[in-house]
Amino acid sequence: MSTTPDTDPQAPAPPESDLEAAGAQLSTAPVEHAVPGSFGGMRKPGFAGYVAWLGREVTGWVRWMWRQLTSMRVALILLFLLSLGAVPGSLIPQQGTDELKVAEFKQTHDTLAQVYDKLGLFHVYSSVWFSAIYILLFVSLIGCIVPRTWQFVGQLRGRPPRAPRRLDRLPAYATWRTEASPEEVREWARGALRRRRFRTDTYGAEGTTVVTAEKGYLREAGNLIFHVALIVMLVAFASGSLLKYEGGKLIVEGDGFANTKTQYDDFKSGSLFTDDDLDRFSFTLDSFTGTYEKEGPQRGTPRVYRADVSYQEGADGGTGHKAIEPNHPLVVDGTKVFLNGHGYAPQFTVRDGKGKVVYKGAVPMLPQDGMGTATGVVKVADGYTNAKGKQEQLGFEARFLPTLDRTTMTSSFPGLDYPVLALNAWHGDLGIDGGVPQNVYQLDTAKMKQFKDADGKKFAKLLLPGETMKLPNGAGSVTFEKDVKEWASFQISHQPGGGLALGGAIAAILGLAGSLFIQRRRVWARATTGPDGVTVVELAGLGRSESAKVPEELAALVDTVHAKAPGVPEPAPVPDQKTPQDTPRSQDTPRSQETPQDPQSRAPQDPKHPQDSVPSPDTPADPAPSHSSHSDETGTDSPADAEGAQK
Numbered sequence: 001m002s003t004t005p006d007t008d009p010q011a012p013a014p015p016e017s018d019l020e021a022a023g024a025q026l027s028t029a030p031v032e033h034a035v036p037g038s039f040g041g042m043r044k045p046g047f048a049g050y051v052a053w054l055g056r057e058v059t060g061w062v063r064w065m066w067r068q069l070t071s072m073r074v075a076l077i078l079l080f081l082l083s084l085g086a087v088p089g090s091l092i093p094q095q096g097t098d099e100l101k102v103a104e105f106k107q108t109h110d111t112l113a114q115v116y117d118k119l120g121l122f123h124v125y126s127s128v129w130f131s132a133i134y135i136l137l138f139v140s141l142i143g144c145i146v147p148r149t150w151q152f153v154g155q156l157r158g159r160p161p162r163a164p165r166r167l168d169r170l171p172a173y174a175t176w177r178t179e180a181s182p183e184e185v186r187e188w189a190r191g192a193l194r195r196r197r198f199r200t201d202t203y204g205a206e207g208t209t210v211v212t213a214e215k216g217y218l219r220e221a222g223n224l225i226f227h228v229a230l231i232v233m234l235v236a237f238a239s240g241s242l243l244k245y246e247g248g249k250l251i252v253e254g255d256g257f258a259n260t261k262t263q264y265d266d267f268k269s270g271s272l273f274t275d276d277d278l279d280r281f282s283f284t285l286d287s288f289t290g291t292y293e294k295e296g297p298q299r300g301t302p303r304v305y306r307a308d309v310s311y312q313e314g315a316d317g318g319t320g321h322k323a324i325e326p327n328h329p330l331v332v333d334g335t336k337v338f339l340n341g342h343g344y345a346p347q348f349t350v351r352d353g354k355g356k357v358v359y360k361g362a363v364p365m366l367p368q369d370g371m372g373t374a375t376g377v378v379k380v381a382d383g384y385t386n387a388k389g390k391q392e393q394l395g396f397e398a399r400f401l402p403t404l405d406r407t408t409m410t411s412s413f414p415g416l417d418y419p420v421l422a423l424n425a426w427h428g429d430l431g432i433d434g435g436v437p438q439n440v441y442q443l444d445t446a447k448m449k450q451f452k453d454a455d456g457k458k459f460a461k462l463l464l465p466g467e468t469m470k471l472p473n474g475a476g477s478v479t480f481e482k483d484v485k486e487w488a489s490f491q492i493s494h495q496p497g498g499g500l501a502l503g504g505a506i507a508a509i510l511g512l513a514g515s516l517f518i519q520r521r522r523v524w525a526r527a528t529t530g531p532d533g534v535t536v537v538e539l540a541g542l543g544r545s546e547s548a549k550v551p552e553e554l555a556a557l558v559d560t561v562h563a564k565a566p567g568v569p570e571p572a573p574v575p576d577q578k579t580p581q582d583t584p585r586s587q588d589t590p591r592s593q594e595t596p597q598d599p600q601s602r603a604p605q606d607p608k609h610p611q612d613s614v615p616s617p618d619t620p621a622d623p624a625p626s627h628s629s630h631s632d633e634t635g636t637d638s639p640a641d642a643e644g645a646q647k
Contacts, residue, residue, distance in 0.1 A: 039064070069136070070143030078137040079230075085133055089124035092116060125241060126271065138234055145227050152220050159201045160214040163524035167540035170524075172551040174558045175538045180565040182209045182527035182535050189525035189539070192560040196553070198523065211525040219544075222514025225507055232504035236497035243277065245269035246493040252345045252362050253485045256284035259335070259492065279333040279494060283311035286321075288486040290342055292414050300371055300414050307339050307488045324490075334494060341489040343367050343374055346400055346421055347481035350380050353474045358383040358394075362485045365400040366441055372402040372414035377443045378478075379430055386427065387474045395426040395443045396478060421480045423469055424460040425451040451475065520544040523554065525561070534568060537561070 039060020043053035068074055093101035102122055106113040120127030167173060178185065186209040190200050198213035247264035249257050257263055259281050291304040307324045313332055322330045330337040343365055350359035358380055365374030380394035399422040403413035409422075428448035432438055451459035451472050461469040463480040470477045521543040528536050539561070541554040 066143065069140050070147075071140075072144060075137065075140040075144055078133060078140055082130075082133050082137055085124065085130050088121045092121050092124070094125075095123045134234070134238070138231065141227055141231050141234075145224060145231070148220075149224055152217075152224060155220075156217065160199060160212040160522060162203065163210050163212055163526055163540075167524060167526060167538045170540040170542050172541040172554045173539070174554065175536065176562065176567040177530070177534050177536055177570070178562075178565040179568055180535055182207065182529055185209070185527035185535060185537055185561065185565050186211055186525070188561050188564045189527075189557075192557055193523060193525075196557070207529040209527050213523045213525075214521070215523075216518055216520035216544075218514050219518040219520045220515075222511040222518060225511030226515060227511075229504045229508035229511055233501050233508065236501035236504060238497075240270075240495045240497040240501070242270040242272040243497075244493075244495040245273050245277065246491065246495070248340065248489060248491055250341075250364055250487055250489045251285045252364060252487045253285055253287055256282060257490070258282040264492070277494075279335040280314040281311060281317070281332040281335070283309045283322075283330065283337065285309055285488055288342060288488050290414070290486070294413070294415075302414075305339070305342070307490075309337075334496070336493050338491040338493065339488060340491045341367075343487050343489075344372070344400055344402060344416070344419075345485040345487045346398070346419075347483055347485060348378050348396075349479040349481060350378070350384075350394065350396075350476065351479075352384050352476045353387045356383075358476075362487075363398070364487045365398065369410070370414070371411040373411040374400045375441075376400065377441055379432070379440075379443070381430060381432060384476070392427050393430045393432075393448075394476075395428075395430055395445070395448060397424050397426075397443055398422065416484060419465055419484055421463045422460065423463060423478060423480075424458060425469075425471055425478070427451065427475065519549055521550050521553070523557065525557075535565075537565060 039057050041053070041056060043049050093105055095102050106117075116122055120129065124130055164170070168175070180188075182204070186202060186204070189211045190202060190213075193200050193211065193213040196215070198215045199217075200211060200213045202209065202211050204210055245267070246269075247267035249263065249265050251257055259278050261267060261275055261278065286308045289304055289306045289308070290302060293299055293301045293303055305326060308321065309324060309330065310319065310321050311330060311332065312319045324330050324337060324339045326339060329339070345362035345364045347362045348359065349357060352358050359378070363376050363378050365376035367374045376398045378394075378396040378398060384392055384394055386392050401409075401411040401418075401420045401422075402415060403411050403417040404420040405412035426443065426445055426448040430438075431444045431447055438444060453459045453472060459472055463469055465480055465482040465484065468477050468479040521541060523539065523541045526538045528538075530536050539554060539558055541550045543550040
């Protein structure tokens with residue numbers, strides 16, 4: 001709370017002011033100007049006159065367009081268009097996010113896909129039209145905030161406005177007479193206002209002192225904070241979209257991962273990302289622990305779902321251990337490693353007809369349902385020769401069941417209660433030597449033949465852990481090892497600007513709350529020495545919008561000041577000095593009783609029962625302050641006062 005020193009008491013009284021002047025600059029909203037028919041004005045003859053006129057015309061139109069762009073109305077329209085433009089990005093598959101779905105959509109909707117492609121709907125957030133809306137909104141908010149900020153700073157540095165000449169025109173008003181001096185009333189009123197955190201100023205002339213006060217600056221500050229927070233969030237979202245990177249990695253127990261681009265199973269990044277932006281770290285999956293509900297309607301629901309990893313920061317950085325769980329990622333240098341999924345990786349040992357081991361390792365199986373039914377492929381690309389000594393390649397289609405359900409040949413529980421592996425075998429050419437990439441979880445059988453049993457049927461077996469399947473005709477064998485490993489999939493994500501966006505969102509909420517719930521208001525207290533030497537005290541308040549808070553706050557202030565400067569009775573009315581011949585004997589009632597000067601006559605009259613607001617002649621004068629709204633000296637609303645109050 002700040003105050004300014006008193007002005008010269010000999011300064012002239014303020015000029016007459018109305019409600020518009022009293023309520024001036026209660027808001028920092030920019031003032032819109034009317035658009036004239038021509039910005040260039042009168043054009044002088046000749047080429048020089050035309051050039052000067054054209055310059056004024058172009059400059060005028062540029063200024064007008066800038067005012068339109070930086071108006072709050074246009075900013076709200078652009079914000080609505082931005083939110084509307086983001087809708088296709090959530091409904092239509094996006095390139096860079098899910099390329100497979102985009103390809104499927106283009107195959108199934110040929111004509112519609114061409115339209116979407118021309119409109120940029122497969123890459124909404126990087127399209128020209130979305131970027132244009134984004135940049136225009138950014139410029140609009142900056143152009144709107146800067147002048148409002150300077151105007152608000154000017155209001156903070158300035159003094160509260162002077163009091164209107166007619167305080168009784170203001171919505172909240174109180175007056176009474178007291179024997180205290182105007183200077184004492186001024187100090188008491190200013191002290192009471194300061195205790196209520198009003199910023200005060202005083203001025204006065206001979207026989208009159210005025211205290212002017214203002215409060216509620218945080219309303220405009222909250223409004224500015226809200227709009228600045230919007231800019232902060234826009235910057236945060238833009239930087240996060242341009243510099244982000246994220247990818248997925250499936251890791252079997254005992255294997256590791258280094259944060260390089262070639263290590264990812266899938267990877268996507270922002271348009272400004274470079275490989276140097278990758279944070280340097282690595283980690284190893286030590287073990288995965290998963291327990292599940294065994295009974296009741298929640299059967300199969302995970303109870304413990306944890307991946308224990310060992311990690312290292314950089315090439316020479318520190319090491320540590322971390323238990324990664326849902327919503328508890330590993331965070332290294334701003335990069336977060338989330339636990340994304342889990343499955344099993346049975347171990348296989350493949351031998352040729354001579355007993356030579358040609359393949360040994362754990363093969364991840366991809367879950368097909370919530371109970372752990374999974375499928376996978378084992379590919380033996382090198383080192384295998386068939387019974388005839390000819391080099392071939394082997395392929396095995398596998399179906400893994402953690403807990404076998406014999407009735408449906410699916411898994412009935414995601415835990416390893418009764419694991420079973422179903423295999424069928426192929427031999428021939430896997431098609432991986434041509435340089436065309438293949439999906440490691442699918443088997444291309446175009447150039448392969450399936451093994452047949454002695455009856456000519458497709459060769460397939462069910463294996464328990466530790467069992468071996470012998471291939472027909474001495475082609476070799478496949479062993480399902482007893483030790484079944486588990487795997488976990490991780491989402492590695494780095495999105496800069498997340499903390500900035502969170503801070504901007506919190507600031508926006510706080511600023512919006514301040515602009516909605518804090519009211520800007522002004523109070524004036526005037527003390528004037530009357531002709532009879534008694535001080536007349538007037539207090540009035542005005543808010544930016546109609547609210548019961550201003551009258552309530554003024555009433556509390558009146559009670560505080562009135563307790564120190566109590567009222568005195570009104571002077572006795574002076575009867576009319578009329579001669580008997582001027583006044584008929586039948587109407588000799590004094591005029592003072594017809595129009596008593598009771599302060600309560602300032603209360604607004606009820607238009608339906610005007611007599612209810614007129615005190616009786618026997619009513620004594622009340623020294624307490626009287627409160628009124630929109631009243632003049634006679635206690636009734638004049639047309640001019642009503643018009644001023646409406647303004």
